[in-house]
Structure formats: C-alpha cells, structure tokens
Amino acid sequence: MLRCFDGLFCIGISYAVGRIGCFLAGDGDYGIPSNLPWAVSFPHGVVPTLARVHPTMLYSSLWEFAIFAILWPLSNPSRRPALKPGILLATYLIASGTARFLVEFLSRNRVLSLGLKEAQIVSLAMMLAGAGILLLSTRQNRDGHEISGGVVVAAN
Numbered sequence: 001m002l003r004c005f006d007g008l009f010c011i012g013i014s015y016a017v018g019r020i021g022c023f024l025a026g027d028g029d030y031g032i033p034s035n036l037p038w039a040v041s042f043p044h045g046v047v048p049t050l051a052r053v054h055p056t057m058l059y060s061s062l063w064e065f066a067i068f069a070i071l072w073p074l075s076n077p078s079r080r081p082a083l084k085p086g087i088l089l090a091t092y093l094i095a096s097g098t099a100r101f102l103v104e105f106l107s108r109n110r111v112l113s114l115g116l117k118e119a120q121i122v123s124l125a126m127m128l129a130g131a132g133i134l135l136l137s138t139r140q141n142r143d144g145h146e147i148s149g150g151v152v153v154a155a156n
Contacts, residue, residue, distance in 0.1 A: 006085065009071045009092035016064035023057040031056040031106040054106045063099035067092060086137030093130030097123040 022029045026045015031054030033039075039052035071088055073079075101123035109117045116124075 006075065006083075006088040009068070009075070009088050012064040012092060012096060013068045016061040016068070019057040019061040019064070023055055023061075029057050030054065030108070032108055056103050056106050059103050059106070060099065063103070064096065067095045067099075084137045086133045090130040090134035090137060093126045093133065097126030097130065101127070
C-alpha cells in the first residue's frame with residue numbers, strides 16, 4: 001500500500017516553483033533583516049520592504065530542488081536493489097520537514113507555542129509522520145516477513 005504514495009515526493013518540485021513565485025511577487029514571506037550579500041529588498045512587492053532581508057522563499061526552493069534531485073533517481077522502478085515501499089515518501093517528509101523547520105528560524109512569522117512558529121509545528125508533524133512511515137516500511141516480523149500496513153507479506 002505504501003508504494004502508491006512514494007511518488008508524492010514529486011509535489012516538492014511544485015512547492016519549489018511556487019516559492020519562486022512568492023519571491024518574484026515579494027509577497028511578504030521573506031525573512032528577517034540581514035546583511036548577507038544575497039539579502040534582498042522588496043520595495044515594489046505585494047508586501048513591500050526597503051530593508052534587506054533573507055530570501056527565505058529561495059532557501060526553501062533550493063532545498064526542495066535538492067531533495068527532488070536526490071529522490072528522483074532513487075524512484076527508478078528498475079533500480080536494484082529496489083527500495084522498500086514507503087521509503088521515498090518517508091525520506092521526503094523528513095527532509096522537507098527539516099528544511100522548513102530550519103528556514104522558519106529566519107522567517108518573520110510569529111511564534112505560536114513553545115517558542116515555535118506554526119510552520120515549525122507542522123514540520124515536526126511531517127518529520128514524525130516520515131519517521132513512522134520509515135519504521136513501518138522497514139519493520140519485519142520474527143520469520144523475516146515484511147510487515148506493511150499491519151499486513152504480513154512475503155519478504156523480497
């Protein structure tokens with residue numbers, strides 16, 4: 001059952017392109033002020049700022065493109081040895097969640113609870129879901145049979 005969800009990592013490429021759109025529009029998703037050489041301002045953005053800020057949208061895009069570049073070759077169905085079902089999805093959730101969690105430290109979003117921003121809480125949930133899927137997809141019973149979705153199936 002997990003195999004049918006492994007291709008979901010491809011949504012990351014859409015997210016990456018969307019974040020570039022956010023950057024080009026200057027939609028206010030930018031980060032805190034910065035003196036780094038690549039800091040930018042958005043004087044004509046949807047949410048204008050004259051301050052030079054972290055382009056957090058581009059940070060997210062670069063990370064998502066990198067995740068895609070790593071996972072795409074691994075998704076080849078003729079890959080040997082074949083990945084267990086769920087590994088790609090789990091890896092994507094953990095990697096994407098980690099990236100968003102870290103980028104949020106540079107964002108202007110308000111702290112929601114426990115010193116974390118809303119996106120960081122969602123990111124933690126993504127990482128936990130990824131870890132759960134990873135455990136489920138790699139778990140085996142005592143007879144060496146793979147347990148997938150609570151159903152024992154023959155090991156490869």
